[in-house]
Amino acid sequence: MKGLLFFFLLLAFRLRARSGFLSSLALTNYSEFGLIVASVALPDWLVPLAISVAISFVISAPLNRFAHVIFERYASGLSRFEGQKHHPDEQPLSVGNSRVLIMGMGRTGTAAYDWVAKHEPDLMGLDSDPAKALKHQREGRNVVFADAEDASFWHGLHMPEVHSVILALGDIEGKLIAARMLRKLGFRGYIVAHTMYSDEAHQIREAGANEAYLTMDETGVALASHIMHRAEPSPD
Structure with a gap:
């Protein structure tokens, strides 16, 4: 009750x-x-x-x-029990002309945003924490408050130019819901995610993601790439 x-x-x-x-x-x-x-x-x-x-x-x-x-x-x-008017924080969202969408703006999402921004200026980040979204806005990032795990959010989402989505949400349920909803809405673009465990990576791919990378494996690859790209020291 x-x-x-x-x-x-x-x-x-x-x-x-x-x-x-x-x-x-x-x-x-x-x-x-x-x-x-x-x-x-x-x-x-x-x-x-x-x-x-x-x-x-x-x-x-x-x-x-x-x-x-x-x-x-x-x-x-x-x-069915919802009213016709909604709270200002829960209005439908349009991502405008953004071509890349990053869901979840924690450490991983922020790093992904900053790297993509060097190559693709038309991108947007989403985060379910209003304070975190405001912090990113003050730092110059195009980030808005939105909960990617909210089914009603997807019904009001307008993303006509998006061709790639990065799922950097903190929990596995959120990634699964986001991947399923994107495909359910007819999104044919590329969906990529990260996770700590191989069994979760399999679930994310089954939900509709093109690829799910293991976080620690990618960290090792990134560290190794710094060595490979490092200028070779001279014999002297």
């Missing part, structure tokens, strides 16, 4: 169904602060309340672990 209450309350504040769903899941478990109140006001109920709080965490933990997957499965049904 608490989760449902928060879901509809957040929709009333014009958030999209996905934002409301993920937030309500995070708030579903009982607050441990209630135990402090119970120890003073209801000491006889402290033990059953403590058990209830513990059980609520046991239930909510796996739900939050697979929250993105759950929403992706039931997105169409949950989205």
Whole structure:
């Protein structure tokens, strides 16, 4: 009941169904602060309340672990509860004339952006952290706030000139969702991602990416390339 209450309350504040769903899941478990109140006001109920709080965490933990997957499965049904007007941060996004799109602007995404910018000026970065997007903007990068794991984000995305997408998202679920949605929307360009594990690389390729490189392998290649490109010292 608490989760449902928060879901509809957040929709009333014009958030999209996905934002409301993920937030309500995070708030579903009982607050441990209630135990402090119970120890003073209801000491006889402290033990059953403590058990209830513990059980609520046991239930909510796996739900939050697979929250993105759950929403992706039931997105169409949950989205029916959305209002016609949305919060300003959740409006449809157009990438304009950008030809390269980088999803996730952490360390890997930033390094990729700076390298691509030397060869292709028409590029854009996306990040789900508004503060991080603003920081990149102040540093001169074309980065906007957007959550690539949000199904509603894809429905409002306009990317007519994009020919390549780099998936630099921090979690495997985000990369899988992004790759699947790009192909579902008819994107025929090149999709590349990175990951720490070979089994995840296989999943990313199956989701629609052209290639998924192992992060540590590519780090070794990059280090070796510095030696190969280094000028040979003279015999003297």
